[in-house]
Amino acid sequence: MSDNGSRGRRAARPQGRTTERTSRPVSPVEASATATASLRETGPQRFQQRGVPEARRSLPQALAAGFALALLVIGVPVALLILGGPPPIPTSLPGRDDLTATIGPEQLVGVLLWIVWLAWLQFTICVLTELRSAVRGVGLPSRVPLSGPTQRFARALVASVLVATAAVGQAAAAAPAAAPEAPPTTTISAEAYDGQADVTVQQEAPPAAAPAASEEVEYRLGDMVLDPEEGAELVGQKVYIVQPPDGRYHDNLWDIAERTLGDGRRYQEIFELNRGREQPDGHELSLARLIYPNWLLIVPADAAGVDVVTAETPVAETPPAPPATPPLTPDQPGGQEGIGEAGAGLFADFVATGEAEAVNTNPHAGLIDAGLLAAGLLASLELIRRRRRTPEPGDDEVEAEVALRIGADPDRARWLDYALRHLAASCQEAGRPLPPVYTAVVESASVELLLAPARVDAPEPWTVLDEGRRWIVARSDIAVDPELRGRVLAPYPGLVSLGRSGDRDVLVDLEAAGGPICIDGDPEATFEVVTALAVELATNQWSDHLRVTADGLPETLGVFDPGRLRLVDGVEPLLPELAARRADRLGADVLTGRVRPGGAGHWMPEYLVLGTPPTGELAEQLVALTDAAGRSPLGVICAGDVPGARWRIHVDAAGTLELPALGLSVRANQLSWRSIEALVGLVDPDRSNDPDPAGPNFNEAWLPEIRPEVPQVRTLVTEAELATAPVRVYILGPVVVQARTEIEAERRALATEIVVHLALNREGVHPTVLAAAVWPRGVTAAVRESTFARVREWLGFDRAGSPYLLTTEDGRLKLSENVVLDWDVVCALLSQARQVRRPSEEADLLRRALRVARGPVLSERPQGRYAWIARARVERSASDLLVDAAHRLSVITRDGGDPATAAAAARAGLRVRPAEQLLWRDLILAQHAVDGRGGVMAVEGEMSETLTGIGGIELAPETAALLEELVPSNGGRHRDLA
Incomplete structure (x- = not known):
């Protein structure tokens, strides 16, 4: 745990647990009371010091303190009223005669009465403040202005009374008459249907000890356990614990910002995150200068050295009962027999752990948490940068790239792609159809596929689980074949990740829906999820020849891969084309077609992704177009409700995505408008922030x-x-x-x-x-x-x-x-x-x-390191300078009669930017001077191979003209080399 939490509070964990995960001093009385040994207090009383009252704090002392309190709070005003009456209150403004009159005994008594009444009022306020603090368990009572000695005296009297009262209560609890009871025995049975766990608790002890289902989640801040209410509010946030005073030093927002954020001026961000939020002592942060020890302050996501509040679900001591989900029938949403059976039990864990995921306050937090989506976007960004010089990014664009690099998991994307292609190659060699996958769960060391209907004929090294409903393969069991990607087409191009559960990426195969898929819930979150799905389908590694047609999404998305993602204004003109494609596939099996020699490329899917819900006749046409009894390579994904949708996905404002038909609940992948604009600004010259656009x-x-x-x-x-x-x-x-x-x-x-x-x-x-x-x-x-x-x-x-x-x-x-x-x-x-x-x-x-x-x-x-490098702005600067240096050296040495050095200079620049055709032209000229036509032909072939490998880059007019001049083709073939 970080230092800021070492002296923090420890709140209660739910009742009904059999082990203590955190420790606190236990008194002998508590140790003898085994009936309460497994329970801890909840709420603000966690700040109070536990222990047996000292023997010298006897009952007579408590009675004396109580009598003194009663005498001062009640007796003093009564005596004043009896002896002197109420204090004299002026009935008019004083005149000149009053100010110049002689001061006599009556005036002195009146002033003294007012002083005593005010002193009594001050003491009474102090007593009430201390009583309120003690009863509520406040760690540091509020200060009463100008009342230091008085408040300390009131605190001593109140403490004497309350400590003696606690001693009496503990003595009664330790009496032999209160025989300890055995702790309650709890049995848990679980039934899963559509992924939702239904927990039934049976108690063999008094029902008062039965834990509620919501109490089964334990919230932690480092090694400190928080109470359920506060933990649920703070889960996923970075939280700093305000430290107690150290001598004359008091913790403050400026120093907290300096220590955790590196800049004390950012204290205002901490203030805004916590303003008005109730703290453990019942107070609220209203003034930036006024914070109290043991307060829990949410800090920005980029804070360092601060723990994140997490949620843990206790592991049952006995294995849960197997899921008893009845198979879905074709009449049920989802349509395919058996879909959801394996998922119910598997994704019950996802539902339980979903609350434990971190919530990031970064404006591009959606990129930080989207591993596979971010990997596809990062690959597209780097491909564009290899093809051409990109604009100078602004600050928000830089932060988006940093978030993208933090979140991207290209290694896992490559692993998933390789595992799926390896499966397709194994099935093709064995003459078997591909398994009917509807969900994939990907970890860095394994890939697990959920099937419906079940299949038990998995090729090696895949392992069959759950009677064929799940196949799993370990990464260590698959040998690497560098040529596999070029030899085997993608078997499941419709797989797309919905989000993450813990460190696992959860994907669904859109082909398995056999009909429209609609996404509803919070409007903003819905739009961001739909956009994320469209972008991932267009940028992932495990899809070949897939085409995504988007309507109602940001038109700037086309900058990433216009070949796979086309943006249209209305889908009605495309319906006849899609209907013709559907007629060609009618009655054929999609998965069988993909492993058939020579026919795989004809079975790649096309998806319509709509940012707004279709209505009326268009909705009916889309349902009819995509409705199928089995898998279909044509599909529709849309925001909003669509009658007749096969899968209905719900996403709330917090980003929790649920797909009940599969029993699935994850933290959703989302792509916000701000992130889209920032990412497009990284590659689109029209959005350049370059101070020198020329x-x-x-x-x-x-x-x-x-x-x-x-x-x-x-x-x-x-x-x-x-x-x-x-x-x-x-x-x-x-x-x-x-x-x-x-x-x-x-x-x-x-x-x-x-x-x-x-x-x-x-x-x-x-x-x-x-x-x-x-x-x-x-x-x-x-x-x-x-x-x-x-x-x-x-x-x-x-x-x-x-x-x-x-x-x-x-x-x-x-x-x-x-x-x-x-x-x-x-x-x-x-x-x-x-x-x-x-x-x-x-x-x-x-x-x-x-x-x-x-x-x-x-x-x-x-992988995963140097995400911050975009902030240094050195990559683009170094690339430009080295290309410039290489070009300049090539020109100088070529003009000076040293073509070999000119060629070496051009190659040095091409190591930095291999698609820079300015340098290719330098190399062509240098090799022409050395080897004539043969040298030019060799460089031409090398350049064509390089540009094709980067992404089919076309020859620039200057390059084609130079080749035509040095090696005439009589047909202009140089224009089509790449």
């Missing part, structure tokens, strides 16, 4: 007056200094950090990322900001500090004993000037090349810079 674009001539600007470096460093530096950081190519000492292999990736982040921010980074970058999903303060200490030890110390990882006076982490970054060396060389006048000197500097650059920025990086 800068060089793809395939344009790079004129000297518009060459990219070289970033300024703090100090000019050379290749020699890079080679001899005690710590060397390489980011141009595969990322490498070289130090004089070694670090454990399993810690190297994280330590390297920390050093790279600091190397790109030489002015220093606050530890909490650095932690938020390298641990985007959160980390405890203890882990953070131990990791930074380990990195400091790895980098080592100079001869004077100073570490290469420094801590500045304001608490920032920064690297020593003796740590050298290869990017700084390249910038220094390129800056000098811009200043020299002789071409030979410029060529030498450019050659040295390109020799240092081994490739694009972070060309090889561990």
Whole structure:
């Protein structure tokens, strides 16, 4: 647990549990009362100190304190009224005679009466404040202004009375007459229907101890257990526990923001997240300067060193009864026999654990939690960047890319694709049809398929479970075949992920619906889910030749893959075409067609995705078009209710998605308008935030007056200094950090990322900001500090004993000037090349810079790391500068009669941006000077293969014209090479 919670409160967990997961001091009286040993208090009383009352606090002392309270609160006003009457109250404003009159005994008595009455009122208010605090269990009572000594005296009297009362109660509880009772025995039976677990509790003990179903969830903040009400409110949030005073220091919002967010000025964000929310002591945050110890403060999602509130479901000691779900009939929604049988039992866990998922307040949080969806979007983004130069992103676009890289799981997407194609190849070799899959559950180490109807003839290495309703395969059981993807077409192109349950991605095969699919619920969430489905279908790896036609969705979505996703204004004109396709498939089996030699490509599906519900005649036409007794390669997904829909998906405002026909409940994949706009802004030139829109674009001539600007470096460093530096950081190519000492292999990736982040921010980074970058999903303060200490030890110390990882006076982490970054060396060389006048000197500097650059920025990086690199804005800058340097060197050396160096310069630039046809033209000219026509033909073939592999990029007019000039084709074949 983080330090902020080590002194925090511990709330109760539900009754009826047999083990204590957290500990607290237990008094001898409580230890003897075994009837209550398994129970803990709930609510605010968790702040009160438990224990046996001290012996010296006797009943006479409590009676004396109670008598003193009664005397002061009741006796004093009674005595004042009897002896002096009510205090004199003026009936008019004082005149001149009153102000100049002699002060006599009557006036003095009147003033003294007012002083006593006011003192009594102040004391009474203090007593009431202390009583309220003690009864409600408040950890720190409210302060009464100008009443310090008086309030302390009132607190002492109230405490004496209440402690003695508690002692009497505990003594009665410990009396021998109160024989301990055996703890109640609970038996649980579960029946699942459509995925919903129905829990029946039978008690052999008094029913008062029976736990409610809702109490079975235990909410935790680190190792602290929260009460169910508060836990349900805070689950998924990062929560900071306000610390008690330490001497004269009191915790405050500014310091909390400084420690967790790296910037004290962000205290206002914490204030806004908690304003008006009731705290454990019953108070609410109304003034930013007024917080109390043990308050639970929600902090922004990028806070570091703060725990997340999670929900845990206790595991039953006895195995649950097998699901007893009757099979669905064709008359029921869903339509296919057996769908939901396996899912009911399996997804009951998903329903139970759904509340435990983290809720992120980041504006692009939907991308952070969408592993497979984010993987497809990231692949499309990188493909576009390989094809052409993309615009300079704005701040929101950068944050969207960071969220995308945090959430993307390309390794799992590749694993799912490979597992499905391997299954299709195995079925084809065995002459069997593909299994009728309707749901897939994907983890990093396994893929599980749910079937309806059941099949038991699974090929090796698949394992049959639940009488053929489930097939599962482990990743370690499948041998890697690099040529499998090119040899086997996708068997289940209609699989799309609905969301996640825990760390598992849950997908459904839309073909299995056999009819329209409608999504309803919260309007905004519904639209975001429909958009996410359309985008994933158009960008995932496991679908071949699939086409998605979208109506009513953002038209900018077409920028990702216009070949698979077309956007239309109305679907009515497309219905005849789709009806003809349906007639061709009528009576045939989709899955059999896909494994039939030569016929697989004809059975790829097409989906209509509608952002608004169809009405009237259009709705009837769509139902008739997609209605099928079995699987269909044509389908309709729409937002809103559609009469006759086979699957009805419901999503609420919190993002919980339910598909009752399959017994499924997950955290939904969502794609918001803001995220769409930001992602499109990363690749669409029309939405560029580039301050220099006239800068060089793809395939344009790079004129000297518009060459990219070289970033300024703090100090000019050379290749020699890079080679001899005690710590060397390489980011141009595969990322490498070289130090004089070694670090454990399993810690190297994280330590390297920390050093790279600091190397790109030489002015220093606050530890909490650095932690938020390298641990985007959160980390405890203890882990953070131990990791930074380990990195400091790895980098080592100079001869004077100073570490290469420094801590500045304001608490920032920064690297020593003796740590050298290869990017700084390249910038220094390129800056000098811009200043020299002789071409030979410029060529030498450019050659040295390109020799240092081994490739694009972070060309090889561990999955899930360096999501923050977009904020550094170094990838695009480095790419532009290195392409410019390569082009410039190629031109200078070619004009100087050195075509071999010109060709080497062009190839160095192509390592950074392989689709840059400016460099391909440089290479063509250089090879023509070396080998003539043969050299040009060789480069032409190499270029065609490269551009085709990247994504079928067409030749630029300049490139085609150059090829036609050097190697005339008499037919213009160069225009169609790629």
